[in-house]
Amino acid sequence: MEIAGLITVVALTTGIALLNQRGTTGPADVPAPTTAINVGNRPGALALSPDGRYAYLIIHNDNSTLEPGTVTVVDAGKNTLTARIPVGINPYDVATAPDGHHAYVTNRASNSVSVIDTARNTVTATIPVGQTPGALATAPDGHHAYIITNNPTSVTGAVSVIDLARNTVTATISVGEDPYGVAVAPDGRHAYVTNHDSNSVSVIDTARNTVTATIAVGSGPYRVAVAADGLHAYVPNYDSNSVSVIDIARSTVTATIPVGNYPYDVATAADGYAYVTNYDSKTLSMIDTACGTVTATIPVDQTPVLVAIAPDSHHAYITNNESNNVSTVDIGSG
Known part of the structure; x- marks a missing residue:
């Protein structure tokens, strides 16, 4: 499913009307969601700034495949609109640099990545990449970004590796069929790519830019995340209503956890x-x-897609695609 268009930046303070209801992470006290403001038509991709002050949301427009999208920037301190930044056509995913100085946006119809200087609120570079770029992830050291690409004429997909100092593609790595999600381990040594049609995860050695392992998972894997301690990766299997748990050291699935319908x-x-x-x-x-x-199942709104956790692990933010809003959940910490 493609979710793309405009990017809205929403401040994550109570002054911007993202109201939170307190909860805890324990199963005896289920965190309660609060539906946030209407953010626009069919919100999709979501990324937080490293300090947690801003959420970058990609909003789908009906004409997004024909016209450039834009980034709307809200100043959290002043609660005012500070800029609207044009990006490419049909923007799809967004990620921030670890130092917060830049944001990166994949533009599916432009076959490019827009580089945004977050201090000046301007696009400072547009990087050509492979066809129909999708999900992206930045390395923890901020040196590289990894971009999913799909070639309609090829069975397999690829990952474009961008040198963020030079804003150029330095490598292209073949992966499985219809790659969908990508995440980089906390130590930066490996990247993990879900291959939706191959029912697998490709493990990339980031020093050599080669696939060193392919791990079978459930049916229709979508996104992927690596735990903060770097010991496990978690893969939602959209078509089998489960999450595969990967042991990073052994590159094997050690558990399969049932969840809800169509985990994304x-x-x-x-x-x-x-x-x-x-x-x-x-x-x-x-x-x-x-x-x-699963210790709790938390109601949100229609067709939740992307989820992001605040840097302090106190809140989760969920884009609800067909409800045109964002749910925020107080998940507590410690």
């Missing part, structure tokens, strides 16, 4: 929980990764 995205928190959006169930599954079980 996953994010991990520093306190040891993983959060999975269930597209058809209209819920967020909270997984205790220590015991590998």
Whole structure:
């Protein structure tokens, strides 16, 4: 499913009307979602700034395949609109640099990545990449970004590797069929790519830019996240209503956790929980990764897609594609 268009930047303070209801992470006290402001037509991709002050949301427009999208920037301190930044055509995903100085946007119809200087609120570079770029992830050291690309005439997909200092593609790595999600391990040594039609995950050695392992997972894997301790990766399997748990050291699946219908995205928190959006169930599954079980199922809104966890692990933010809004959940910490 393609979700693309405009990007809206929403401040994550109470002054911008993202109201939170307090909860805890324990199964006896289920975190309660609060539906946030209407953010526009069919919100999709979501990324937080490293300090947690801003959420970058890609909003789908009906004409997004024909016209450039834009980035709307809101100043959290002043609660005012500060800029609208044009990007490419049909923007799809967004990620921020670890130092917060730049944001990166994949433009599917432009076959490019827009580089935004977050201090000046301007696009400072447009990087040509492979065809129909999709998900992207930045390395923890900020040196590289990894971009999913799909060639309509080829069975397999690829990952474009961008040198972020030079804003150029330095490598293209073949992966499986219809790659969908990508995540980089905390130590930066490996990247993990879900291959939706291959029912697998490609493990990329980032030093050599080669695939060193291919791990069989469930049916129709979508996104992927690596735990903060780097020991496990979590893969929602959209077509089998489960999450595959990968042992990073052994490159094997060690557990399969049932979740809701059509799990889409996953994010991990520093306190040891993983959060999975269930597209058809209209819920967020909270997984205790220590015991590998769902400890809470949290109602959200229509067709939740992307989830992001605040840097302090206090809140989760979920884009609800058909409700045109964002749910924010107080998940507590410690």
